[in-house]
Amino acid sequence: MKIICNACSKKYDPLKTEGICPYCGMHAADAQIAEARANDRVKGGSVTEVLRSYLNEKLRKEKKLSPLRQKKTQLLICLALVGCMVLVGYLGYRKYQERLDYYVAQRTTNDISRVGIRMGETFVLAGEDGRSEFRFLSSRCASEYQSLVEGDFKLIELEYEDSGSVYSQRMSDIYITTASGCTAKILNRYTVMDIVGLTEEQFRSGEYEDGLFTAGKNQPAKHKVLFALPKDDKECTVCVLSSNDLYARDKTTDVKYELRLGEGDLK
DSSP: OOEEOTTTOOEEOTTTTTTBOTTTOOBOOHHHHHHHHHHHHHHHHHHHHHHHHHHHHHHHHHHSOOGGGSHHHHHHHHHHHHHHHHHHHHHHHHHHHHHHHHHHHHTOOTTSEEEEEOTTOOEEEEOSSOEEEEEEEEEEEOGGGGGGOOSSEEEEEEEEEEOOOSOSOEEEOEEEEETTSOEEEBOOHHHHIIIIIOOHHHHHHTSBOSSEEOOSTTOOEEEEEEEEEETTOOOEEEEEEEESOTTOSSOOEEEEEEEEEOGGGGO
16 A cells, blocks of 8 residues: 655555655654555455455356256257157158158059040039039141141140139149050140240130130130140040049049040041
8 A cells, every 4th residue: 555755745655665755765654654554454355355256156156067068968958859850850751651652643543433525525623612514625636837836746726615613723634645655735825825826915815725724703715725746646535634522632533534536536
């Protein structure tokens, strides 16, 4: 602790200079020296106690580990995480297997009932909002577009009509199998747009489609679809797959409607 010299009024520590002022040489009073010693003991004792308390607290915290840092707890957590990973993997595999079985079942037509239909005959398809009736009206070879097709193919145009008993939606796909073993899908609407030269308005009107569509609630309408078949094939079968259950979560196909077209139908 520093004191003020009574002679020169400068501050100095009497304990370091044995009570003599280093500036003027004046000796400090005994009372001042005694007070300095007392204050120095108090200050030193306080600092020592603070340091001791801090070190004790630090040691106590180091010895007392958090429950999450204990080996037993960490081992249990690791085992729980591994168990969760195994469970998620198992459930994911089961779901994948279910979807795979459903996918295979949807594409296996061996057990599907085959129902033959004639041109103009009505058949029923189920959609999300109800059932709608369809019938094929005519088929012809669209020779006016033949020059726009590359390769040995001929364009076959089918016209169908829907009853309009449900809102506008896709009810089914259509494909064609030929006598030579080929399978032809419908040309998509953008390809048809390029071949036929549809305007944007005609494209939106749905005159040409790429599946079996309904036109809307209580609005029966006619639609056309185009297929590209090998030129040498004289006969083919138009196939339409029908879902068995309107409200099933995973729909399955149980009926395949078949419309046979002979050489006269493809001219």
